[in-house]
Amino acid sequence: MRRLGELEAEIMDRLWAWQRPATVREIVDDINRGRRVAYTTVMTVADILHRKGWLRREKSGRAWLYETVRSREEYTAGLMRDALGDSQDRPAALLRFVEVISDEDMAALDAALRAARGDQLPHPGDGAGA
Amino acid sequence: MNHHVLVPLGLALLTGFLVPWLVVRARWAQQVPRLALAVWAACGAGFAAAAALLPAQLVLSGESSHRLADMLFTFRPPTPGQILHLDGRERFAFSLSLLVLSLPAAAFVRRLTRARRVRARHAGVLRLVGRYDPALRATVLDDDRPAVYCLPGRSRRVVVSSGAVHTLTPAQLAAALAHERAHIAGRHHLLVAAAEAFAAVFPRLPLARHGGSAVPLLLEMAADDRALRRCTRDALATALYALASGRAPRSAFAAGGPSAALRMRRILTPYSAGHPVLRGLLTIAAAALAMAPLIVACCSFPQ
Numbered sequence: 001m002r003r004l005g006e007l008e009a010e011i012m013d014r015l016w017a018w019q020r021p022a023t024v025r026e027i028v029d030d031i032n033r034g035r036r037v038a039y040t041t042v043m044t045v046a047d048i049l050h051r052k053g054w055l056r057r058e059k060s061g062r063a064w065l066y067e068t069v070r071s072r073e074e075y076t077a078g079l080m081r082d083a084l085g086d087s088q089d090r091p092a093a094l095l096r097f098v099e100v101i102s103d104e105d106m107a108a109l110d111a112a113l114r115a116a117r118g119d120q121l122p123h124p125g126d127g128a129g130a
Numbered sequence: 131m132n133h134h135v136l137v138p139l140g141l142a143l144l145t146g147f148l149v150p151w152l153v154v155r156a157r158w159a160q161q162v163p164r165l166a167l168a169v170w171a172a173c174g175a176g177f178a179a180a181a182a183l184l185p186a187q188l189v190l191s192g193e194s195s196h197r198l199a200d201m202l203f204t205f206r207p208p209t210p211g212q213i214l215h216l217d218g219r220e221r222f223a224f225s226l227s228l229l230v231l232s233l234p235a236a237a238f239v240r241r242l243t244r245a246r247r248v249r250a251r252h253a254g255v256l257r258l259v260g261r262y263d264p265a266l267r268a269t270v271l272d273d274d275r276p277a278v279y280c281l282p283g284r285s286r287r288v289v290v291s292s293g294a295v296h297t298l299t300p301a302q303l304a305a306a307l308a309h310e311r312a313h314i315a316g317r318h319h320l321l322v323a324a325a326e327a328f329a330a331v332f333p334r335l336p337l338a339r340h341g342g343s344a345v346p347l348l349l350e351m352a353a354d355d356r357a358l359r360r361c362t363r364d365a366l367a368t369a370l371y372a373l374a375s376g377r378a379p380r381s382a383f384a385a386g387g388p389s390a391a392l393r394m395r396r397i398l399t400p401y402s403a404g405h406p407v408l409r410g411l412l413t414i415a416a417a418a419l420a421m422a423p424l425i426v427a428c429c430s431f432p433q
Contacts, residue, residue: 079260108394113367
């Protein structure tokens with residue numbers, strides 16, 4: 001199962017990098033530069049990705065042309081929405097290092113940090129810390 | 131109705147009202163967050179037990195209620211045969227207890243399964259979009275906004291955005307990662323789910339109301355403490371500051387989420403671990419609370 005997951009990522013990586021539709025043959029040839037992988041395996045996994053809604057495909061001659069449904073950035077943006085807690089309906093799904101923070105809290109953080117350092121360094125407030 | 135009602139009633143008042151009221155005001159709670167968490171958990175369990183017993187003792191006749199009290203104090207659960215031969219009223223009381231217990235239990239399970247579903251979906255996308263960094267032992271997500279979080283439970287992993295990797299120094303990043311690993315190792319998501327479930331089922335109860343906001347913050351503090359075993363106070367505090375200030379937009383619901391300012395102050399001003407005697411006493415107090423059902427029960431036990 002783990003290998004299958006890796007292969008899914010490898011296929012998506014290539015299609016995202018190429019930014020154009022590609023056949024299973026092209027994908028297999030590219031993966032084969034690094035390691036051996038069977039054509040039928042890639043075909044099966046591409047079909048799984050299609051059923052999961054990650055890839056769309058259309059017939060071109062006798063082969064399928066596969067294309068990503070959404071860009072990597074769009075998926076990442078969705079994950080970051082979860083990560084930053086922007087969506088309000090939050091079950092105990094993710095545990096974040098910092099929750100959404102108010103301006104007063106931010107000022108208090110700033111003050112606490114300055115106090116601890118004896119205020120010896122001017123704090124630019126760019127969040128870079130030290 | 132009989133005098134055995136007093137036992138669960140006393141326990142409910144103690145765990146649902148008095149102890150939460152005390153712990154929320156206690157200064158030691160934030161200094162020894164794990165002990166405070168144990169007290170909250172004990173209160174939750176005690177209150178659930180009391181809430182289940184209360185209606186049963188109200189319904190039962192004197193004699194059967196006496197037998198029930200007997201069973202509880204001697205820790206002798208009823209045999210299946212005994213359960214089958216309950217008379218009508220006893221059966222009613224028994225199902226009443228189960229019903230009351232099932233409310234928080236169902237809410238807890240519902241929350242866990244919903245969270246697991248969210249996490250599984252999140253992890254599924256993450257697996258294809260993120261890349262695992264063996265040096266960090268974390269999944270890196272390509273985004274300029276700094277974020278560090280973890281997926282606890284079955285699909286456990288720590289995730290950092292590339293923005294966080296660039297913003298934080300290696301020491302700060304290590305501190306933030308150690309904090310997240312502490313969440314995963316401590317299975318903190320279970321306590322969060324339990325606190326949420328209690329708050330949903332008993333919205334007006336002081337235990338649920340105070341616990342719902344105190345428990346997440348205490349969990350953050352416990353994770354901070356554990357991270358501090360592996361990093362410096364300065365690294366953790368500045369990581370907290372950098373990640374908090376790097377966030378846009380600072381949206382309106384300020385009340386949501388554990389207070390980062392409280393945590394920061396706590397990280398930066400190391401407190402002396404307290405007098406050993408004091409800590410011992412607190413531990414005994416927590417243990418006594420867990421035993422409260424027994425103690426209260428024995429006191430009201432008919433001679």
